[in-house]
Amino acid sequence: VLITGANSGVGYTAAKQIAAQGKTVVIACRSVHKAEQAARELKEDVGANAKVVTLPVGLELTDLASVREYALAFLDRSDLALEALVCNAGIMAAPLERTTQGHELHFGINHLGHFLLADALTPALRETKGRVVSVSSLLSMIGDFALDLDDLDWNRREYDPWYAYGASKAQNVLFADEFARREGKNGIVANSLHPGIVTTNLVRYS
Numbered sequence: 001v002l003i004t005g006a007n008s009g010v011g012y013t014a015a016k017q018i019a020a021q022g023k024t025v026v027i028a029c030r031s032v033h034k035a036e037q038a039a040r041e042l043k044e045d046v047g048a049n050a051k052v053v054t055l056p057v058g059l060e061l062t063d064l065a066s067v068r069e070y071a072l073a074f075l076d077r078s079d080l081a082l083e084a085l086v087c088n089a090g091i092m093a094a095p096l097e098r099t100t101q102g103h104e105l106h107f108g109i110n111h112l113g114h115f116l117l118a119d120a121l122t123p124a125l126r127e128t129k130g131r132v133v134s135v136s137s138l139l140s141m142i143g144d145f146a147l148d149l150d151d152l153d154w155n156r157r158e159y160d161p162w163y164a165y166g167a168s169k170a171q172n173v174l175f176a177d178e179f180a181r182r183e184g185k186n187g188i189v190a191n192s193l194h195p196g197i198v199t200t201n202l203v204r205y206s
Contacts, residue, residue, distance in 0.1 A: 002026040002074065002082060002121075004059060004114065005089025007038035010135065010195050014086060015052075016045055024051040026080065028059040028070065029089070053080065061089060061113030063100040071120035082124035084131040087114035087172070093161040096154065104153040106161075110168035115175055122183065129187030132179055136172040136192040143170020 001018050005011035007029040015025045019042055027035040027042075035054040043050045055073045060066035074080065090110040099108035118125075118132055125132065139162070147167045151157050154164060173192045180190035 001084045001086065002028055003086040003088055004028045004061070004117070006086075007034045011086070011088040012038060012042075014088065016042060019046045019050045019052060022051070023083070024053060024080070026053045026055070026074070028055075030060050031058045032056060034058075053077075059089075059117075061109045061117075062105070064113065064116055065100070067113050067116045068120060071117055074121065075124060081128050082121060082130055083128050084133065085118055085121060085125065086133045086135070087118065088133075088135045089114075090135070090168070092165050094164075095161065096159045096164075098153075102153070104159075104164060106164040106168040107152050107171070110165075111171035111175065114172075118175075118179060122188075125183070125188050126186045130189075132176065132188065132190040134172040134176040134190070134192040135195055136176075137165075137169040138194045139166045140169035140173050140192075140194075142166035143168075143173075147171070 001023055003011050003015050003025060006015040006025065006027045015027065019025045025042070027038050029035050029038065032054065035058070039052040039054050042052050055070065057069050057073045058066065059070040091106060094105050097105040099105060101108070103112055114134070142163060143166045147170050148157065176190045176192035183190065
C-alpha cells in the first residue's frame, strides 16, 4: 500500500493501521529523510517486524518530473506489488504560489501531482486489481462555485485560498469517479472520501 504524505497526520495514522495488519506500507513524502524517519517511527509504534518501505527518491508533488521519477522508482522494485494507492498528501488554504510547472499550488499538489502518480502506476494497479483512494474533503462542495475549467490555475480570477482548496478537493472527487469508470473493467476500484475534522499540520496556513 503506497500512501502519499505518510510521514504525518492522517497519512501516518493510516500507515500505522495498515502496517499493524501485516501489510507492506510504502512511505511516500517530499524527502527521503522524512520518509526514513517516519519508517523508523512506524516500526517503533507497530513493531520491529513491520513491513515498511522507503524509496531512494522523494515525492515532490509540486514538480511533475519528481512525480514521474518516483513512479519509475516504484515500478523498478519488482518485489513490490501495489494493492492500493492512497492519495493523501495535500495543502489547505495556502497563499497564492506556483508549482515548478507554473500551476496554482492547490491544483498542482492536491490534484495534478496525484493524477500523474496514479496514471503512471496504473500498470501496477492492474496487475493486482488494486484500489485508489483519493482523500478529499467536505469542502469539495464549494468546488461547484470555484472550479473554473477555463482558469484552473487562477490566472484571471481574484485568488481565494479557501475556494482554491475546495476546487482541488472537488477535483479529487471527479478524478476518483472517472478513474473508476475507466479502470473498472480492469478490476481497479477507485473512491474518494472525507476524512472528517482532524487536527493535523494541514491547517498550518489557515
